[in-house]
Amino acid sequence: MVEADHGVVGEVPAAPPSASVVFGDRLADxxxxxxxLARHGVERGLIGPREVDRLWDRHVLNSAVVATDMTAGATVVDIGSGAGLPGIPLAIARPDLRxxxxxxxxRRIEWLSEVVTAxxxxxxxxxxxxEERTVQEQAGGAxxxxxxxxxxxxxLAGWALPLLRPGGHLVALKGASASEEVARDRDAVRRLGGGAPSIRQYGEDVLDVPTTVVVVERTSSGTRRDRARKTRKDR
Ligand SMILES: C[S@@+](CC[C@H](N)C(=O)[O-])C[C@H]1O[C@@H](n2cnc3c(N)ncnc32)[C@H](O)[C@@H]1O
Known part of the structure; x- marks a missing residue:
C-alpha cells in the first residue's frame, strides 16, 4: 500500500524548475x-530501474505537457495507463479535466487506485x-x-476511436516512431473512422526533448463496427 508522501527524500529525484511552470500551484501533488513512482515503481514492475533518475523529464512532464490543447472540462480516457502515464500527470496539471x-x-489497477486515493x-x-464492450459502455463518448x-x-485507433464522440481526438504519445507509424497506418486509420493523422510537439519550452504526439480525429461517420451495429439496429 502506498502512503501519501509529503515532501521528497533521498532517492527521489528533485523537481526541475520546469515542473513549476507545468504544474503551477499543484507542484506538490x-x-x-x-x-x-520512485519509491515503489520498480519493485512493483511499473518502471525500469534506469527510469528513476529521469522520471520528471521522460515521464511526468512528458505526459503533462500534452494537456495544452485540451479544452476546459474535457472528458479524457487514458487507455493502458500502467503506472498512471499520461493520465495522472494530466489530472494533476489540469484539475478541470474529467x-x-x-x-x-x-496489479496495475491496484497501483492506480492506491495512487488516486493517496x-x-x-x-x-x-x-x-x-476494446471491450463494457469499457465502451462505461467510458465511451469521450x-x-x-x-x-x-x-x-x-x-490503437481501432481501440480508441469507438471510445470517442464524433469530432473527439485520439492523442497518442509516440516519440521518434511517429512519422513512420503515420505513413504506415494512415489508410488503416481512415478505414477505422479516423481523419488524417497529424504530428504535434508539446513542451518545447520546458523539455529538452519535446513530447511527440500523433493526433487523430474521429470523423462523424464513425467506425465500421459502429456503422454495422447501427445497420443491425435499424433493420
Ligand atoms: C508499455 S505499458 C505503458 C504504460 C503507460 N501508458 C506508460 O506510458 O508508462 C502498456 C500498457 O497498456 C496496457 N494494455 C495493453 N493492451 C491494452 C488494451 N487492449 N486496453 C487497455 N490497456 C492495454 C498494458 O496492460 C500496459 O499497462
Missing part, C-alpha cells in the same frame, strides 16, 4: 506522484481492455483518448 484510466492488469485525485479507474506506449497506431 506532482512531487508526491513522482516520489511514489479523467478515466483504463487498464486490464490487476493523492485525492478525482479520477475514475476502470479495469478492462479498451472528448479525448490518450495513450502512451500501448500499441501501434492502427491497433
Amino acid at each position: 506532482a512531487e508526491r506522484f513522482t516520489a511514489l 479523467i478515466t484510466l483504463v487498464e486490464p492488469m490487476a 493523492l485525492g485525485l478525482p479520477i475514475s479507474v476502470i479495469r478492462g481492455r479498451a 472528448d479525448v483518448v490518450t495513450a502512451r506506449a500501448v500499441a501501434p497506431l492502427a491497433k
Whole structure:
C-alpha cells in the first residue's frame, strides 16, 4: 500500500524548475506522484530501474505537457495507463479535466487506485481492455483518448476511436516512431473512422526533448463496427 508522501527524500529525484511552470500551484501533488513512482515503481514492475533518475523529464512532464490543447472540462480516457502515464500527470496539471484510466492488469489497477486515493485525485479507474464492450459502455463518448506506449497506431485507433464522440481526438504519445507509424497506418486509420493523422510537439519550452504526439480525429461517420451495429439496429 502506498502512503501519501509529503515532501521528497533521498532517492527521489528533485523537481526541475520546469515542473513549476507545468504544474503551477499543484507542484506538490506532482512531487508526491513522482516520489511514489520512485519509491515503489520498480519493485512493483511499473518502471525500469534506469527510469528513476529521469522520471520528471521522460515521464511526468512528458505526459503533462500534452494537456495544452485540451479544452476546459474535457472528458479524457487514458487507455493502458500502467503506472498512471499520461493520465495522472494530466489530472494533476489540469484539475478541470474529467479523467478515466483504463487498464486490464490487476496489479496495475491496484497501483492506480492506491495512487488516486493517496493523492485525492478525482479520477475514475476502470479495469478492462479498451476494446471491450463494457469499457465502451462505461467510458465511451469521450472528448479525448490518450495513450502512451500501448500499441501501434492502427491497433490503437481501432481501440480508441469507438471510445470517442464524433469530432473527439485520439492523442497518442509516440516519440521518434511517429512519422513512420503515420505513413504506415494512415489508410488503416481512415478505414477505422479516423481523419488524417497529424504530428504535434508539446513542451518545447520546458523539455529538452519535446513530447511527440500523433493526433487523430474521429470523423462523424464513425467506425465500421459502429456503422454495422447501427445497420443491425435499424433493420
Ligand atoms: C508499455 S505499458 C505503458 C504504460 C503507460 N501508458 C506508460 O506510458 O508508462 C502498456 C500498457 O497498456 C496496457 N494494455 C495493453 N493492451 C491494452 C488494451 N487492449 N486496453 C487497455 N490497456 C492495454 C498494458 O496492460 C500496459 O499497462
